[in-house]
Amino acid sequence: MEQFLIFTDRNLKLYFRDRATVFFSLLSMIITIALMVFFLGNMNIDVITDLLGQFPNRDYVEDEKNARLLIYSWTSAGIISMNAVTVTLAVYSTMIKDRMSGKLNSIYTAPVSRTIITVSYIATAWIAATIVCVFTLAVTEMYGIIQGLEVYSIAQHIHILGIICMNSFVYATFMYLLALIAKSEGAWSGIGTLVGTLVGFLGAIYIPIGSLSDSIQSLLKCTPIIYSTALFRKIMLESILKHTF
Structure with missing residues (x-):
């Protein structure tokens, strides 16, 4: 267990200390x-109006x-799902190197x-993606509240966090196989x-x-990201959809 923690900690530090890698893993979200x-x-x-x-x-x-607010929530759900893909992919650059x-x-x-080495690589990607996605959720939710969105309920937060963990793990595993x-x-x-271009x-x-x-x-229905995005949107758009329609 100690070896697993040491190796995972080493990989996490390599990712988060490399500002260029972190930036490019978030570039799709920025774009x-x-x-x-702007467009x-x-x-x-x-169209909605x-x-x-x-x-x-x-x-x-x-x-x-x-x-x-609807389009904002729509986009927020999408970029949380997107970050799980791009961050896990970027983390495995350490393994490639x-x-x-x-x-x-x-x-x-x-x-x-x-086995410990393999699991630590996967755990690193999972943890890094989860951290980034949770941070993205916190920032987008706070800005949304300022703009007039309702605060998510405790149950909604639990569901969203659960989907983030599940989604990050799925892509951490898939990207390992790809690596x-x-x-x-x-x-x-x-x-x-x-991947960054198409995601x-x-x-x-x-x-x-x-x-x-x-x-x-x-x-699009043959790709997994469309379904993870739909899961986030089902929860994050629930309130604003009622107000809009």
């Missing part, structure tokens, strides 16, 4: 926020406010079982670039999946 602030957010807000305006006796100002530099072979010669395939740091960097689209974070064609919807 998503920028897109929503897609207003477009989606206008126009839709609500088709019904009689609507308050345009109130509808616009609720639409803005250990393998390429020969450090991993040196570690294998130590009196530590390979076993990567033969070089360049290959892993390429995978990171591809917002695959998670239907930029635009609702219902506005896409049937063929693209079928494609």
